Amino acid sequence: MSSTLSPAVPTGLTGRAALVTGGSRGIGAATALRLARDGADVAVTYVQDEAAAHAVVAEIEGFGRRGVALRCDAADAGAAADAVHRAADALGRLDVLVNNAGIGLLAPIGELTGEQVDRTLTVNVRAVFLACRAAAERLADGGRIVSVGTALTRYTGGPGSTLYGLSKSALTGLTKPLARELGPRGITVNLVQPGPVDTDLNPADGPLAEGQRAATSLGRFGTAEEVASLIAYLASAEAGFITGTELVVDGGHAA
Template sequence: MSRLQNKTAFVTGGSRGIGAAIALKLAEDGADIALTYASSPDKADAVANSIKALGRKAIAIKADNRDAVAVENAVEEAHRTLGGLDILVNSAGVFSVDTIDQLSLEEFDRVMEIHVRASFVAAKAAAAKMQTGGRIITIGSNLGEQVPFPGLVAYSTSKFALLGLTKALARDLGPREITANIVQPGSTDTDMNPASGDHADAQRALMAIPRFGEARDVAALVAFLASNEAKSITGASFTIDGGANI
């Protein structure tokens, strides 16, 4: 497919899991890709090399989501190297489980910085570079809609916040025809949450379709939202969790 031909995309957290799948799918659809990583240069380079094998441009940039200047500089480098910036995907994330009596302020701040503050920083920097018709897509979580078990104070708070950020961005950037949407995966088979993990059966028990999703399923939805076919969709949330939230 070539529905993203001549487009450039910046994907945070693109070295593994859902972020890597998104970077590869956008490249398959024709986009050149800049991806960031925090601590896995070998994995990031492997993803970039796979993208280059598809005939697309690709660069891997070290940028910790907790470092606002690094994120801003990465957006600048992507814009300069790829010759533009059309699509931002905020995909970098961490998981955190602690009930309120155990959760430290430092851990709460860490999760909020990586998910919410960094998404704001990247969106602000990217929007300044985008032309009419840009796309901002943020990876949230179905745990940003409901909290089915204890210990999600930091994680769910951050993911709920991303929904509000998305809607606000859609309103602010709508006059420029830049869309902002959020994709909310449920249990997805990645190294962070494998389908064979200790808590996998409990997660499957919540689902209408009792199986883990695949990262490429999420990537396909992101690719659609990045395309011209989705030009009238903005401020919307898309939950892809096998029916865990119905």
């Protein structure tokens, strides 16, 4: 019986170049290192922690890949798009954009200031849109865009999550039509929705951890590396037929 399987395709990212926004810590740092381990040259952006960003770059270079640290405050008009162009120029090309940088502000709706609303929407929505617009210009055909949202947009979040949920929900509205627009060039656009993940911003031993842990089917927090593995898969050739969709990595939180 003859096989109907397609010929094998490369599974690594050798020869590819990636930009990971917010890549100095947490999910962003884990993603940058996973992409480098899989063969990509990687640029990471940071806002304040320059030392942490350069530490990530040193680890990227430890994999024999090229690493670049770029300061970028996504709240500044034009900074997100500029980072895309700077990364493409520094690495000589751009194949993967990971929109990871974001603000996780939680507060009752009546206590949110106008400045907090503006900054959250600027960083979590406008900056991602502008980075994608710049990437549409610089990405090679067959490229990848992966944005990091939150599983909070898929079920009722707790009190205080209105602004954060609103800003991250916008990424769904961006992902689907952009996948249609860039599809003819073989560029895929996907959204990863993490559940509770052990990071500096949401530690597994923090004051809000127990309720999140109990709500998962697995009874634990995820790791940044587990989210990074999904992002790396979406960035690979193996995921070439996956686009315009949301993939949840939440330990069964929304099951």
